[in-house]
Amino acid sequence: xxFDLTDLRLFIHIAELKSLTRxxxxxxxxxxxxxxxxxxxxxxxxxxxxxxxxKGVQLSPAGETLLAHxxxxxxxxxxxKSEMQQYNNGIKGHIRIFANTxxxxxxxxxxxxRFLGVHPQVNVALEERLNQDIIRGVQEGTADxxxxxxxxxxxxxxxxxxxxxxxxxxxxxxxxxxxxGQIGFAETLDYQHIGLHEGSTxxxxxxxxxxxxxxxxxxxxxxxxxxAMCRMVENNVGIxxxxxxxxxxxxxxxKLALVELTEPWAVRERSVVVQKLDAxxxxxxxxxxxxxxxxxxxxGLRGDAANPPYKTV
Numbered sequence: 001x002x003f004d005l006t007d008l009r010l011f012i013h014i015a016e017l018k019s020l021t022r023x024x025x026x027x028x029x030x031x032x033x034x035x036x037x038x039x040x041x042x043x044x045x046x047x048x049x050x051x052x053x054x055k056g057v058q059l060s061p062a063g064e065t066l067l068a069h070x071x072x073x074x075x076x077x078x079x080x081k082s083e084m085q086q087y088n089n090g091i092k093g094h095i096r097i098f099a100n101t102x103x104x105x106x107x108x109x110x111x112x113x114r115f116l117g118v119h120p121q122v123n124v125a126l127e128e129r130l131n132q133d134i135i136r137g138v139q140e141g142t143a144d145x146x147x148x149x150x151x152x153x154x155x156x157x158x159x160x161x162x163x164x165x166x167x168x169x170x171x172x173x174x175x176x177x178x179x180x181g182q183i184g185f186a187e188t189l190d191y192q193h194i195g196l197h198e199g200s201t202x203x204x205x206x207x208x209x210x211x212x213x214x215x216x217x218x219x220x221x222x223x224x225x226x227x228a229m230c231r232m233v234e235n236n237v238g239i240x241x242x243x244x245x246x247x248x249x250x251x252x253x254x255k256l257a258l259v260e261l262t263e264p265w266a267v268r269e270r271s272v273v274v275q276k277l278d279a280x281x282x283x284x285x286x287x288x289x290x291x292x293x294x295x296x297x298x299x300g301l302r303g304d305a306a307n308p309p310y311k312t313v
Contacts, residue, residue, distance in 0.1 A: 020038070170242060
């Protein structure tokens with residue numbers, strides 16, 4: 001072994017405190033023992049890790065590299081300890097999901113309600129992330145399951161399309177654009193928009209689409225969810241672009257006019273993303289089946305939970 005957990009903890013403390021003496025005290029070991037551990041690390045890696053100076057110590061470039069990996073490694077260790085501890089509390093499984101805004105706010109509450117009713121001893125962590133962060137999280141193993149909308153690219157991942165939705169424009173009934181049957185996205189940029197918060201996948205996508213059109217999205221106000229967005233629209237604060245499934249549901253209790261967007265990207269395929277489906281625990285594979293059995297708002301299923309159309313890219 002090049003190192004053990006004590007070595008890594010000690011090295012992280014040295015980097016933080018810039019002192020071998022104080023780091024040894026924090027680790028409840030003698031200064032000689034701490035110094036020997038550092039020397040043994042340097043001998044095993046064959047390079048200097050610390051510069052010893054009058055005022056303390058500084059990390060060498062190699063030491064900086066070791067620190068970055070040590071921090072990541074210890075985070076994984078802490079996550080392992082946390083997840084294993086849950087077994088003592090009656091939890092028999094843990095699934096971590098990275099998903100886009102629509103998934104988190106619209107259909108995953110219903111899906112998880114059904115799934116956890118069948119699997120009460122499974123614990124689920126659901127986090128809203130941008131599409132690229134969803135893919136990266138699954139690739140790096142920090143997420144077991146990803147839920148993304150639109151084109152998905154990730155080397156070696158299994159992509160499981162399960163439904164489609166489309167983006168529409170929502171306006172107040174008396175807004176100048178309300179009577180339009182269809183509209184191009186560029187035309188909406190002449191008006192002030194109601195947007196979602198900065199961390200939203202949808203907001204990030206629309207800002208990029210406006211930039212690619214050579215224009216800027218005029219945001220009058222940003223809110224935390226689709227219901228607040230549509231309340232603002234209903235009261236003529238601005239217009240908004242949101243998934244048709246969300247707009248249709250909210251329009252039942254609000255006065256909204258919905259206008260179809262003509263851009264091809266307005267129709268978005270939803271996909272579940274995993275590293276390897278067969279490698280997931282049985283309960284995680286069953287959650288994927290629950291997601292894939294969800295009905296598409298555009299009618300019918302894009303995937304079949306019993307025989308989903310897997311593809312690997």
